[in-house]
Amino acid sequence: MAFTLYSLIQTAILCTNAIAVLHEERFLSKVGWGVDQGVGGFGDDPGIKAQILNLIRSVRTVMRVPLILVNSACIVLLLLFGSRREVLLLKVFSMAGRRALKAVLIDLSGTLHIEDTAVPGAQEALNRLRQASVAVKFVTNTTKESKRTLLERLQRLNFDLKEKEIFTSLSAARSLLEQKQHRPLLLVEDGALEDFTGIDTTEPNAVVIGLAPDHFNYQTLNKAFRMILDGAPLIAIHKARYYKRKDGLALGPGPFVTGLEYATDCKAVVVGKPERTFFTQALSDLGCSPGEAIMIGDDARDDVGGAQNAGMLGILVKTGKYREGDENKINPPPHLTCDSFPDAVEYILKNLL
Template sequence: MRIERSAMADREWPGCAKSLKGVILDLCGVLYESGEGDGVAIPGSIEAVKKLKESDLQLRFCTNETQATREKFVAKLQRLGFDISVCEVFPPAPAAIAVLKERNLRPHLLVHDGLVPEFDGVDKSSPNCVIIGDAAEHFTYQNLNEAFRVLIGLEKPVLFSLGQGRYYKETDGLKLDVGVYMKALEYACDLKAEVIGKPSPTFFQSVLNDMQLQAHEVLMIGDDLLNDVGGAQHCGMKGVQVRTGKYRPSDERHPAVTADGTVDDLAQAVDVILRQRGR
């Protein structure tokens, strides 16, 4: 059964693997499922990361994770058993801080408590913009209303959203993601948010720059059809979806985005890639 499915996957994205020079992996839903404590590693994914690292492919991790600082969630992945280091991981918050500096903006934060330390060195007095991340339980009516009042009180309201995901899967079920609250504030204030994170082309490009590779040399593997697969394809990369995390069968007949391949999980994706490369 496993062999049969792999054979199918082979036919779905032929040729692509041989010309690859790098792979970008999403984290949540691909490497692990978040939930109580550290969450759980998805079966086979620890070994799959190890195999990629042993190959001649460059490897980076690109995530819209905003519930903790980069140091904290990389440490969590290491505890789960992954061979991963901070400099290989690209989350939205450091990118947002660069934008704030560039444009001389002082943020009001509507983010998870775990992310607040990432903004320690940032001037937050008299805010002239709002940043929302995946605040989860911190998305209370009062907190959302406070962010709304800051925006509606600005002459030129600026809203940054750390990602635009609809939902993700934790061990106890689907959870609303930051994009839902981005849309809420967009409607309340009649504005368009600037997304920092996937699927923003600027964000993907910063990862490609770090790899010193061209888009067509790189494959993105994620569980989010629109933000991982569609976003990567929009930049000229290949995009493969795993059937773990937030994957839903209806993704395979989406009217706008078709993955370059759909595989059961990361382990299968890596097996196919490495076999096609003849290693």
């Protein structure tokens, strides 16, 4: 009897959700938009399409809340008073309704390591994750060093990964430069220049800024300022406010990009996290959609917020640049906030696979 009642309520919930999705898709198709259609490219502000899409999804989410509460109450009652057969069927039903997870995107600096020190237990946790039936990719805004140098650093720390598994904001920036045929003034550390080999930098007509402490001086920034005033586009590899070093937090490129934006009255094109395009590019060769992926990172806005805005789940870890209360700075909040990468992996293995 209890399971019959639960089944009826589950059927009602599924039908209601299907109707909501159907009406959403019908409305969007009438105005020429697909539910999964992109609404902007590199650095685009959320336009009217993005705002309406978010409104539709928000309304549908709110409509589900009463159904979810009723469903949860029925599950509790069934577990307390149902027979062993009914509880077993409930477990099967719940497993069938789980989100299909196909890929895990993992931030590097602050999540797996801090400079030349690994997060405790991160290597073993990564090995456990690799044994599961899920694709793994490493996504990072690191611009201090080339992908090859970064890989060598991680391998010295006994992390099992290959260069092709790493997708960096430098890769995204190079892709944009090639697409637009820009000749950049590269404000990046010398160690990162390797990833721009072959890009024409003679008579630059675009300004590209990454993390470049050795180049963030008045003379260089003033040169960039004058170029932008003359019409050169400003391209930010990312706009992180700060990052974690062994000696504490340090300024990221974001404050310098913002300073140039203010001085020139222009807006930078951003290519790294938290841009939606960055995440979709990272997933492009994994054969899965954002709805089938999850992101683990230490930056609430760039890692978790960016991933969730792209349609993924996001797990925030309390290592690296994490500061108390960061999980409250984004909306919606993280799917999960946990102490470290090993805890995130444990949650995924137990609840999402």
